[in-house]
Amino acid sequence: MGMQRAFALSAGLSLALQLALSGCTGKAVRQAPTEWRAASRRWEQSPDKERGCINGSLPDGTSGEKGAIQPVQHVEAAQHEELPPPAAERQQPELDLMKTIQLAFISNPDLQSARERIRIADGLLASARAEFYPKLGFNETFNETNTPANAFMFLLNQARFSFNRNFNHPGFIDNFLTQGALNQNLYAGGLRRARQQAAEAQRNADAHALATVQNELVFHVAEAYYRLLQAQKLVEVRQDAVEQVRRHLQSVQVRFRANTAVKSDVLSVEVRLAEVQGELITAQNQLELAWAVLENVIGARLPRVKLPHEVPPAPWSDRCEAVESAVAEALQQRPEVAEMNSKRRAAEANIEAARAGKRPTVDLMGTYNVWTPNFVQGTNNLFAGLAVSLNLFDGGRTRSAIQTAQARVAELAARQQRLLLDIELDVRRAYLQLANAQAQLQVANQAIAQAEESLRETEVxxxxxxxxxxxxxxxxxxxxxxxxxxxTAQADVEIARANLERAVGRVTRLFNKESPSCGIPSVLQHPTSAPST
Known part of the structure; x- marks a missing residue:
């Protein structure tokens, strides 16, 4: 053991002498003796037993510059080898576009509001259909009186009338009236049928409005998703830029110490390093903002799960068609078109409802009465009647209602024409935006290799x-x-594709196939019609 320690100490002193003769800086040589002894032991036990000054580094990886501890070349190369990620990181799921959209279908408040509007329309439709059915009622009334007229009526209805009673002073008379009532409208001039048709059309309009919200929501989720991936990619670009400038700074500092560069070169690179560090901070903040935007669109908090390293294509990314066919499909498939058609049918039904004010109404009514003073004595009777009503003059109210309903139909017709023009423009704009984004991505892909080669040559x-x-x-x-x-171009391409799908009105059908609960076919079915009266 003593011989080994003596040999290690001798090797350490020999190494120090070699470093001094090779011109390496002597600051690291003046480190604590314990560090030298540990370094000598590690060096003697290394398999290759490399000796000497390698790029200004000591055998244990201690740099000769300013006493910093840096790895030698072969250790540094080993550290830069790409290691497999930890098992937990490999198993961590990535943020998927389809699952994100499905989560938005559950959590987005705009979509929930649209669903509630359908429930409101369901209630109005049920109310309109209820007008075709009779109304049944029950009533129980108790009265006590000593008024001669009321007392006479109660005794007469209870079948207890007698001429022996002094009706000027009848005393207190009790009366229980149990009554059942029936009312049925037989004819309302088409009012009930028109109101039901209007309610059905409005319900369909609200259902198509839900599809419109879904269509817009899918696009906004896709846009926020790809902007998030873009923000992540920009953070990676800024991090690479910071590392690159740091390497340049180290190179310039070495040249400055060798008197082959001036101080202004060092300062210029340090200024550039501060710039790219500031850009990195901005990119990191933009990444957090992108997360917040996606959560806002979805309507729920998201865990900070792993993001895809590359921009994944959307399910609709493989579609390729001519702009004219896309326009024709949009004019047929956009839910806004169906919504406007349903609103127009509802307005036309309201015209018929207004015209019903000029027609007579026929109502059937009947009651069943039980009159008793104590639920032991008494009698019962029936009453039935038929009522016919006709509006002869109302000061022009019916005529004004008809004109208002007709103007509403004309307004919706004009809005429908404007909607079709806007949809065509929307599709053409989305088509051109996609073509522009694809061209920009192609140019960027070509320029990236040129810029990398230019930087390599400039560094050399x-x-x-x-x-x-x-x-x-x-x-x-x-x-x-x-x-x-x-x-930016990679994200723009996928966003432009999603925008084209939104403009054509196809995205919701994709998700309706996978998740029937998110679809709308069931709410578009017309309910069974009631009798036309």
């Missing part, structure tokens, strides 16, 4: 002292700019 020339630091910084800035443009 700068190390060879055949170009200026300004050229090196410009090349680095150009590469970062191209990477940012590519990340």
């Amino acid at each position: 020339r700068y190390r060879a002292q055949t170009t200026t630091l300004t050229r090196l910084i410009d090349a680095q800035v150009a590469l970062v700019s191209v990477r940012v443009r590519r990340a």
Whole structure:
């Protein structure tokens, strides 16, 4: 053991002498003796027993610059080898677009509001259909009186009338009246049927409005999702830029210490490092904001799960069609078109409801009465009647109601025409935006390789002292700019595709196939019609 310690100490002293003779800085040599002894033991036990000064580093990886501890070349290369991710990270699920949209279908408050409007329409439709059915009622009344007229009526209805009673002073008379009533409208001039048709059409309009909200929601979720991936990619680009500038700064500092660079070069790179660090902070904040935007669109908090490294294509990304066919499909499939058609049918039904004010109404009524003073004595009777009513003059109210309903139909017809024009423009704009985004992505992909090669050549020339630091910084800035443009273009392409699907009105059908609870076919079915009266 003593011989081994002596050999290690001798090796350490020999190494220190070699470092001093090789020109390595001596600051690390003046470290504590315990560090030297530990370094010597590790060096003697290493399999290759490398000796000497390797790039200004000691055998244990201690750099000769400013006493910093840095790995030697072969250790540094081993550390830069890509290791497999931990098992927990490999098993962590990625944020998926389809599941995100399905979560939005459950949590989004706008969608919940649209569903509640359908429930309101269901209630109005049920109320309109109830007008075709009779009304039955029950009533129980108790009276006590000594008024001669009322006492005479109670005794007569109870079948207890007698001429022996003094009706000027009848005393107190009790009366219980148990009554059942029936009312049935037989004819209302078409009012009930028109109101039912209007309620059915309005319910369908609200159902199509739900599909419209779904269509818009899918697009907004997809947009927020791809903006989140874009923000993540920009953070990666900014992090790479920071590391790149740090390497440039180390290179310039080495040249400055070797008196082959001036102090202004070091300061320029330090300024550039501060710039890219600020851009990294901004990108990180934008990433957090992108998470918040996605949560806002979904209507629920999201766990910070792993994001896809590359921008994944959406389910509709493989579609490719001519703009004219897309326009024709949109004019047939957009839920806004069906919603406007339903509203127009409801308005036309309201015209018939207003015209019913000029027609007579026929009502059937009947009652069954039980008159008794004590639920032991008494009698019962029936009453039935038929009532016919006709409005002869109402000061123009019916005529004004008809004109208002007709104007409403004309207004909806004009709005429908405007809607069709807007849909066509929407599709053409979305189609052109997709074409532009695809072209921008193609240009960015071509420029990225050129910018990377330009930076590599500039770095080589700068190390060879055949170009200026300004050229090196410009090349680095150009590469970062191209990477940012590519990340933006990748997100823009998928967002433009989602926008085209929204403009055509196809996205909700994709999710209706997978999740019937999110669909609308059931709420678009017309209920069984009641009798036409």
